[in-house]
Amino acid sequence: MNDFSYTRPSHPTEAISALLSQSDALYLGGGTNLIDHLKLGVVSPSQLVDVRYLGLDKISSDSRAVTIGAGATNSAVAYHHEIQNHFPVLSEAILAGASPQLRNVATTAGNLLQKTRCTYFRDIHSACNKRVPGSGCSAIAGFNRSHAILGVSSACIATHPSDMAVALTALGAVIHVQDSSGVRKIPIESFYVPYGEDPAKENILKRGDLIIAVEVPQTPWFVHSRYVKARDRSSYEFALASAAVAVDLDGGKIRNSRIALGGVATKPWRAHAAEAALVGQTATIAAFRAAAEAELASATAQKDNGYKIELSKRVIVKALQEAADVRGA
């Protein structure tokens, strides 16, 4: 690990100028992801700008939206009453991830920006286009049981690891980003960018951009939302496949729905095809399954992760069943 300096600004504008003052400075949230990468040599910044003392840890709400400060801890968000009541999927998704100790320090912005768990990304002796653009991808011909089947490119098949971001994608959250000229609001779906040639570019942020808040629009039917996560052990483990869903039911018919997938895509994956397939359908397992099939039609499997196609369909069905309260056979 290289020597680095550490600053602890108390205002967002100070943080932004501190970051811009060094070409390789990085913001530090809870550090649960970044510090790992420092130790592994994945990044070697010369300066860390701690963004936990900017007064950005509040969670507020009005009739229009709940606004989560970028520094609010994952635990604070998960156990916030209004979030638990209005957006159960968000609370469930957070609590399905990491461990209590990690959630107590991990921040909202840090969670959105956490890096992939692809082992080749974390191993500096392996080729990785995300870590060193142009060096190649070790995962495509390597061990790729945990890798993505959606949104992949020939340069990268790494999954986005966050559970929280999947729920926020289903809920249509808006990310508030500040730079030296002001604040802009970006819908989460355009915040993450698809991998093209350069998988190191994961989102629209440019140097110095500071996430200050995440806004979740109040939508009455989001109370019917669930998060379902399939994984190799019951806790403290990333998703093999997960689904965040919300359904708007009109009697037995689906008026509207939101579906997002985790653990299977290169970014938190909004399942538009599945949503479209459900509009106007009667809420049945068959309809859920058909919607899942529609979404996964575009999936690409690697050597070890073909099972994720079926597993993704099943997490969609399961989550819809639970959100719409449709019993199995």
Add this chain to the structure above:
Amino acid sequence: MPNQEKATGAVGVPTRRTDGREKVTGAARYAAEAPIPKAAFGYILPSTIAKGVIKSIDTSAAEKAIGVIAILTPVNMPKLHGGHSGDTRAPFSDMNILYAGQHVAVVVADTPERARHASSLIKVEYSELKPVVDVHDSAAALNESPTFFGSPLGFSKGDAKSALSAQGATVVKQTYTTPIETHNPMEMSATVALWEGDDKLVVWDSTQGVSNTHSSLAKAFGLKPENVRVYCPYTGGGFGCKGEEWPHKFLTVAAAKLAKRPVRLALTRAQMFTSSGHRPFCEQEISLSAGADGKITGLRHFVLTQVSPSSSFIETCASGTSRVLYSTASIEVVQHVKTMDLPPGTWMRAPGETPGMFALESAMDELAHELKMDPVALRLANHADVSPESNLPWSSKHLKECYARGAEKFGWSKRNPIPASTKTVDGKWVGYGMASATYPAMIFPGQARVRLYKEGNGVRAVSAAASQDLGTGTWTIGAQMTATLLDLPAGQVKFELGDSNLPTSGQSGGSATAGSLALALGDASESLKAELLKHADGTPLAGIDIKDVHFQEGYLASKSTPSAKVTLRDLVQKAGTEYVEGTTSDHHKYQPTGEDYMANDGKFAFQSFGAHFVEVQIDDLLPMVKVTRVVSVMDIGRVLNPRTARSQVQGGVVMGLGQALTEDTHYDLRTGRPINDNFADYLAPVNPDIHSLEVEFIDVPDLHFNPIGCRGVGEIGITGVAAAVANAVFNATGKRIRDLPITPDKLL
């Protein structure tokens, strides 16, 4: 009063661990925390390639880094005189790279961070060769008749071939695979070395064998044994990975010499995957034939496993399983090994038995299913009344009671034998499965001493052996056994261990610690009796035959004339010395030479047995296996301490659940590097994975084995667990998983 006190500490009483308080308060000092002032910190630089040659090592930048004191490499490493094990090649003795993670340099600096940073500045140039790490790679060298400790691994009895092809027999023939598993105790291996002058060495080491580490270091560095002292008061788990004399110990000692300063070195979690062994990959084909009555006529067990270029360790899957478990007319065991460019494998909790029992007990379940027979009934039909391997009678065997008690406690009679036929109200498949457990009873020769001091109006006993406590309770049972042997209240007894200056002990492996200590302490208390009798002149015991004397509540007393007795205090007083001491008469007495109590005494076969009963629930949509209940009943001879014994079995079961459901070390087939060498990617069970675990013991003393009647309990708990889970998964879903771990993708 004395009786009540005794009840808190004697053998058989559920006694709390004497070291529990230190551990939970953090007062216990593990090796890495040795109270050695001014120790510098060592950090190991591991090889990034798996096969090749080091062309050059450039340490110039690292030497200039802040805080660096010394850098040890194969270039300036002193020649060792043996002593190393685990990795059969002497550490830093040549420039060849035989596996990824092999140690290449040790940086010594004033802080651990600076040592680690400086290691990243070392430039190593390799000429790299393509490693062979896939067992099915045709480039892997095959050995079709390997030996282990000088013995061939093949075995045959009767004509298995004919039995397996006989007309009308029901035959099961299947292949089972288990991946490389890595021990991962909580405490990473650590060594702290302090040279006192040129020829005296003090070492704190996290080890499973204080005496072994002591003699190995003395040998390696050409030191007089009395000039080497090894301490290990606590070991934070071992499971086998601290049972060999691995390279880092010698490197730390050599680095301390080079740095002219004590050195503290701990392996990192990632280094634990490549520096202290793993359980090798195994592919096993089991063939079983049986008649309609379920009697097995033929059993063939074929094992293919991997060895490493610098290791002689072989996972012997059939030795402790197919050769000892069932009474079958014919048995054939064949083992092959392939050499692969992987780090050395080693003993891992029930080495051989753990993968072996997964295969054999899965196959037994498949046979029961084919025969439409209850799995317990099939096992009873093939119960081995004498050892199938040696035809010797068992010293003590209560396996039938284990099946019966386990089945009863679990509710086995409610099992629906038709797979995929039982569901919970919320739509989860329910399955019941069972398997036997077994592990041999072993002895490692060792010594002990027992000293009696006057104290207040009575006496105080202090017994000791070099030994070690892996977190299993050796501290506690050592005191309990002494209290029982001397018939003293626990409050008057202390037991000491973890110091090579104490009487030599065998290592804690092979579940041998308790039984070996029982022998050594038993012998030392006999010797104490003789020593005390030397001072019996003028007492009612004068001239008495020692065979007629026993310890009794603070007295030495005649068995035949109970009124003839003298207090221990009076005898110590008469001796006129600070204490009276009993010691093991002859270290070699405990070598397997045909004496009574020996693990292979020619009269008995010594083996522990047990049974696991498992319930699983599996969601039909998202098939993540949840093990909702485990009932384990074990016959381990006399139970020294129900609390610590239960913990050992529960720990074994949890580790077995890890083997069954999650554990799998992945080596990248191109680079030979483990790619999940951390706790986020190498999945051991977490709390929510573990539900009800019930443990019971038969608790019948095995007095042929030692005077206390205890056999070991450290390993048997893991054996059979994975098979019981896989069998329950089959009962729940109709899917037979023969490749561990049973992850959700395999059940889709």
